[in-house]
Amino acid sequence: MRIIRFVHEGSIQLAAVNDSDQIFALPQSDFLALIKEADDREISPLQLVCITIENSKALSFNVDQLQLLVPIEAPEVWAAGVTYERSRDARNYEATDGRLDAATFYDKVYDAVRPEIFFKSTAARTVGPGGNVQLRSDSVWQVPEPELGLVLNANGEITGYTIGNDMSCRDIEGENPLYLPQAKVWKRSCSLGPAIRLAETVDNPYNLQIASRIYRNGQLAVEGTANTSQLKRKLEELTEFLMRDNELFDGTVLLTGTCIVPPNEFTLAHGDRIEIEISGIGTLVNQVIGAGS
Structure with missing residues (x-):
């Protein structure tokens, strides 16, 4: 499971990409927020992503069509x-x-x-x-x-x-x-x-x-x-x-x-x-x- 950030309709979106290259929107603001929520819920990041997208519909475009951003704004x-x-x-x-x-x-x-x-x-x-x-x-x-x-x-x-x-x-x-x-x-x-x-x-x-x-x-x-x-x-x-x-x-x-x-x-x-x-x-x-x- 991969995590990406991209610009969609003027806003920054976080998403998960599975091994079939399907893209699922995530509600978290960035990768660090995803990790923190998983820690707070005492589950793994993968478990959190799977729970989040379980009943979601994949987005209608592929990764090559997205305006990708740096996946994490690393402080260092x-x-x-x-x-x-x-x-x-x-x-x-x-x-x-x-x-x-x-x-x-x-x-x-x-x-x-x-x-x-x-x-x-x-x-x-x-x-x-x-x-x-x-x-x-x-x-x-x-x-x-x-x-x-x-x-x-x-x-x-x-x-x-x-x-x-x-x-x-x-x-x-x-x-x-x-x-x-x-x-x-x-x-x-x-x-x-x-x-x-x-x-x-x-x-x-x-x-x-x-x-x-x-x-x-x-x-x-x-x-x-x-x-x-x-x-x-x-x-x-x-x-x-x-x-x-x-x-x-x-x-x-x-x-x-x-x-x-x-x-x-x-x-x-x-x-x-x-x-x-x-x-x-x-x-x-x-x-x-x-x-x-």
Whole structure:
């Protein structure tokens, strides 16, 4: 069961989408209100949704016809890095000018007890499905990073899964690790969506297929696939480190790292179209706009 937000007749609507892609309107104002009501009634979110839509009629349109919004206005988005071997290799390439014969801090964090976790975005900097992600003006090597996102409550419990795009400047990050915030955080540098898959409906989060496609001038320019089975870290491990001596807010999203990195000679350009698909969640689509657009 997936939860979406969309605009219908001038108002924002929450809805549930079943595995047959039928859409059922929900009365709650947003995802957090759904989770809170389920907690108050001491039932699971899935049980609440099923009770709500039991005698409801499916809406007469499909998801592709909707003006989708970001499925949750996350107060904070955090991200984990170097959680896949491919990501470690890419970071090493950035930091060593392509010389992979030198061990770096990325090797160390890949094997360390403590993972890399960094602040990524706020609600104001995050766009939803169909929105524009923006390039940074002082970078010449920028890529999307397709990631599984964990939707957390204040206690660090995973309430759902979504798709995240952690836009990154490989040249800025590779120049100096202290530049990581500038390589990761700027306006419209993060996107989430198109839906939140309720956590209890995911049998195995370590067997989700991820695909990424980048189109330029209508032609497929870059494509890659991965599976969350390739994750080096457990999801609960990442969440536990995020919670250490930290205050979590309901609706916080934690992106879990990427295993899909475009070729080293590739950089995003104005007009590119990014598609990120994760099995059971959907496809997050965003257009790329240039700095200052």
